[in-house]
Structures are given as C-alpha cells and as structure tokens.
Amino acid sequence: MSRAERHRLSSLHDVELASLAASGDRQAFGELVRRHGSAVRALLRRMGMSAAEADDLAQDAFISAFESIAEFRGEGAFGGWVKKIAARACMRRIQKDRQLRARLETADLQETVEPSDPGRRMDLDEALKGLGDAERLCVSLCYGAGLSHAEAAEALNLPLGTVKSHVKRGLDKLKARLAPEGEAMEGRRGNG
C-alpha cells in the first residue's frame, strides 16, 4: 500500500472504513485492524488467555468481523462490535475446556476479598490477576466487551444469578485493589 493511500485511509472514520470494507476493500479493513487490534488482544488477555491464544483468537475475530461486516451499521463503536465478536469466540473456546468450565460452575462463592496494600497503586491488569477465573471472565465480558449480564450468562452458558454473583464479587475485589487509583482520580478532580 502506498504512503498516500495509507494516509487517506488513516484520515477516514471507522464507519467509512467499515463501509469500504463491506464493498470488499481489504486495505480499509486492515486500517480498522490496525486501530482496534491492540484493544481486542488486550481484552482477550484480560479474559485469561495467554498472549499466543489471545492473538489467534483476535485474528479469528477480525476475520469473522470482515465476513459479517455488512451487519455493522455504525450504530455503536466498531471497536465494541469486534470486542463482542472476540469475547464470544473466546467463550466458545472456553466451553471446550472442561477444566476451566468446571471451575466456572463451582467457583467458591465464600471466597473472601483481600484488601490491597493501600500504599501501592495497581493497574487493571495487575488487579485482574487477583480475581478467580469466573470473576475475571464475567467482569471482562460485562465491562470490557460491553455485554449485558444476560448476554454474558448466555455466552457463558451459566444462570443469570451466577453471573451477577461473579460480577459483584469481582467488582468488590477490584474496588479494594484499585481503591488507591480511584481515590487518586477523585483527588485530582477535587484539586483541578
């Protein structure tokens, strides 16, 4: 691709690129991958996939997105749409993993929330490591991929109540671990 062509594509909005991709322009779709690839890969890693698995799944998700690009009408963000495709692909892979599946269904609901070291400011990736598999998946699906609780329950093939419990406990743990960041944010807002 020439530099001028790349410059032209990089100046277009996601919806315009998606429209070009829908008419078969694979370079326009490549620009969308360039823009949103990192976010999709990060989401899959946050859902518990290894770096290699996340890259494979992200590639598959983008290929699926290209094949069904006509369904993207620009009502929501393109990034959110691809993330949902990737999250669902990830769920299908997890459904095949019996060990992980068993952990999702029998996650210990009495597990306590460990308070974080108040002096240490943690980032999200670090904080997510403190969550169980089920909690991490549910929180990532709902807050990373933008699925509703009901959609997450359907994707995970779990009862809605179970998903809500995982999300609640996951949020409590994240709240405890991210408290310093939250306070810092509030402090910055108060000072500014």
Added chain:
Amino acid sequence: MAEMEVERTIERLFARAPECPDADLFAERVQKRLDRGWAARRVLIGAAGLVGGVIGASQLIMSNLFSRAEAASTESARVLTSGVRQLAPQAEWLLNGPAGIEAIWLVAGLAVVAMGLVLTRIIEEI
C-alpha cells in the same frame, strides 16, 4: 467509591488498553489471511464455473439443442404470422412493411427485456 463510580472507573480502565508494539505486524497478518481466503475463494468459484460450463456445454451438444431450437423457431414464426393475420387483418401493413416479421420479433424481445428489468427491480425492492 460509590457503586456506579466503581463501574465507570473499571469501564474506563478496560477502554484504556495499551497499544501493542507489534500492532502493524498483527494487522498485516490479518490482512494476509484475508488475501489468502480471497484468492482461494476466487480459485474455487473459477473452478466451479469451469466445471459447470463444461457440463452445460456437453449437455447442449448431446441433446441436439441447436437443431431443435432452429426447428422450433421456424415453426413458431409460422404460427405467429398466421395468428397475427387472423387476429388483426388490419395489421397486414406491418407484416408486409419494410421490417415485417422482424419488427414484431424485435418488439417482443424488447418487451421480454423490459419485463426482466421490472422483475429484477421488484426482487431488489423485496
């Protein structure tokens, strides 16, 4: 932090994904896969078209279609001419005119094309 504030903060943190250093490489890999799939699809469609064309052509030759079509055409022209003469003797001038029966065939052909276009439009609208 209030519950809503926690949720908003976590959503913001999820949205703040770090840019991967190999983002361009990843995009290239996806594009290569798309190109491979596209090329394979074109080869498949081409091969299917070729096979279909060969089968169709062999069927046409084996069914002796051309001589049958020629016979049917001659016969239908005769029937049409006699039909027009019976139904509209006043149209005699048309059949005997400079264009004659060819004009009727031409009009009929154009009508069929127009019908086809209308039908295509209707299907598109549906």
